[in-house]
Amino acid sequence: MDIVLLVKAAIMGVVEGLTEFLPISSTGHLILAGSLLGFDDAKAKVFDIAIQTGAIFAVILVYWQKIRATLAALPSERQAQRFALNVLIAFVPAVVLGLLFGKAIKAHLFTPVVVASAFIIGGFIILWAERRPAAATRIHAVDDMTAWDAVKVGLVQCLAMVPGTSRSGATIIGGMLLGLSRKAATDFSFFLAIPTLIGAGAYSLYKERAVLSVADIPMFAVGLVFSFFSAWLCVRWLLRYISTHSFVPFAYYRIAFGVVVLISAWTGLAQWAG
Numbered sequence: 001m002d003i004v005l006l007v008k009a010a011i012m013g014v015v016e017g018l019t020e021f022l023p024i025s026s027t028g029h030l031i032l033a034g035s036l037l038g039f040d041d042a043k044a045k046v047f048d049i050a051i052q053t054g055a056i057f058a059v060i061l062v063y064w065q066k067i068r069a070t071l072a073a074l075p076s077e078r079q080a081q082r083f084a085l086n087v088l089i090a091f092v093p094a095v096v097l098g099l100l101f102g103k104a105i106k107a108h109l110f111t112p113v114v115v116a117s118a119f120i121i122g123g124f125i126i127l128w129a130e131r132r133p134a135a136a137t138r139i140h141a142v143d144d145m146t147a148w149d150a151v152k153v154g155l156v157q158c159l160a161m162v163p164g165t166s167r168s169g170a171t172i173i174g175g176m177l178l179g180l181s182r183k184a185a186t187d188f189s190f191f192l193a194i195p196t197l198i199g200a201g202a203y204s205l206y207k208e209r210a211v212l213s214v215a216d217i218p219m220f221a222v223g224l225v226f227s228f229f230s231a232w233l234c235v236r237w238l239l240r241y242i243s244t245h246s247f248v249p250f251a252y253y254r255i256a257f258g259v260v261v262l263i264s265a266w267t268g269l270a271q272w273a274g
Contacts, residue, residue, distance in 0.1 A: 017230025023169030054227030090154035112265030118164030119258030
């Protein structure tokens with residue numbers, strides 16, 4: 001058993017868990033961390049996607065009461081049916097566009113300029129969204145969303161296929177710009193992450209199964225465990241944070257990190273090519 005490899009897997013799991021649900025792009029942080037650790041080969045790229053499942057289990061745990069109540073009421077209550085349908089509707093665009101353009105995106109958009117631009121532009125969009133008047137908010141709970149609201153959030157999520165954008169950032173800030181409250185946008189982003197990230201992880205493992213072996217199980221297990229616990233702490237913290245704070249600090253962080261991306265690329269510190 002390679003202890004050094006397991007330590008790297010643990011570090012990557014923590015990075016994934018802490019960044020997956022914040023509007024700061026887990027992909028960008030994983031690329032930089034992987035380059036610094038020398039953990040960036042083909043197998044590591046599959047690992048980065050697969051350990052998202054650990055983070056998703058943390059979301060399921062945090063939102064278990066809502067999930068359980070929805071599943072129990074699904075056969076008979078219209079509100080539960082509408083909520084489940086909205087999550088499904090929002091999930092579909094990413095599946096379709098991911099299958100159609102995923103390979104081209106990986107081949108052409110994983111460049112320092114694209115990643116840095118996505119970080120910086122996303123930062124300014126957050127600043128803009130947070131400066132909008134409160135009167136622009138029309139949806140205060142996920143149960144109040146319509147199917148059309150779900151379609152729009154699902155389309156916004158597709159922007160996260162551009163590396164550096166952030167899936168959480170796209171859905172949370174996009175949701176706010178579409179009229180959802182900060183809390184409703186965050187909640188729906190978390191619920192939408194469940195099918196999206198589990199699907200992405202399963203698809204990646206299946207597609208790249210040839211590069212994996214039984215010997216990789218300890219590495220993946222460590223990554224999943226550390227991703228789960230760090231995501232659990234992060235999600236609980238974020239839900240408390242947004243009750244009294246805005247996303248403005250994350251905007252400035254994104255802009256600063258965009259500069260880090262450019263510097264790391266120019267100095268050869270990180271390999272941003274897919």
